[in-house]
Amino acid sequence: MKCIQIFLLTIILLKIAWEDARTRHIRGRWILLYGVLGIWNEWMEKGIDLGESVAGFLSVSSVLVLVNLLRPGSFGGGDIKLTAVAGTVLGWERNFAAFAMAMWLSGIFCAVMLATRRMTRKSTIPLGPFLCAGILGETMSGLLTSGASTMG
Template sequence: MDAFSYVLFGLFGLIVGSFLNVVALRVPAGESVLMPRSRCPECKETLTPLQLVPVASYLILRGRCRYCGTSLPLYYPLTEAGTAVLFVLAYGRWGWSLELLVALPLLSILVVITHTDLRLKLIPDKVTIPGMVYFCLLRLFVRSDPWWEYALGFVVAGGLLMLIAVLSRGGMGGGDIKLMAMAGLAIGWKYALFAFMMATLLGGLVGMGLLLLKRAGRRDAIAFGPFLAIGIAASYMWGDVLWHWYWNEGLI
């Protein structure tokens, strides 16, 4: 795992992150992710390749459209940079192994749903359902645990959130349920449950902070998808370490 490989995965993450911006913006709108070419959301001018260099173009243009001067959303460079960081972490965790066939698509999906849930409070089925099919098939061949642990993950993680949704009468959205069912297929039932536990803890702390700062009311809905995404990524990459810390040095 040399420096060149880390740089390679970082650059690859930037490129993929640029495409994930397109996916997150166009899929909820029912548009093609391939056509037309990227354009300014305000004046609709088509952007040149030099204006689409991940992160760098945003910085050079000072976050504004070259044609109309409209401020461009900060989530563009954040998505690109965030994806690059996640890809580098994935390479550091698994190196050049087949597990990257799971890690990179899973992390990419988590980036997209974080983007859409924060912006629209929506986790698109067109992202999570194909993810379910992909991980279901892939885990038949690429796995470190018996195949049934991943199948059980689908049932347990998805079923748990569905039960919460029923008992809370809508307190958990369908998108969250499908996301956790997909995660169960990708990382197995144990890591999926740990991911949900971390997401609940983190979401509770953030929600409490927003209430204390009077940035949200008790009845205000807070997007839970980003917390699930953080929990899934953390549990998948560092689950064993975090579990040991939680029980021996953490909050208990």
């Protein structure tokens, strides 16, 4: 059962990444579906710590909202909602780790694109694919460190 849940979470994250890469828009229904399935998955695994979920919800998304207030258009609404829902599922520490991984991956991508002159310093990129990679990486990391790698 756990294996099926992880597979579905992965498919949803891939859909979000693909959609954002193509259209630069993340539909709320995919974020909601990820949230419902992710929370269900966490609840089945170990129960939900409400304080951890609230802290996770506010952690990265609050930072993104603040950055957007200081520099409008820095992050899209879908990116902010995705980090909020991911924080609810992952908790604040793992959400920050997922966000750090996303920033690292997007930085490498931008460096390569700048070096090959396929983008300029004024170019923008969709952040969704990198956020999804970070969230997926942290989800898989959580499975391995929790001893749940025998997904039965």
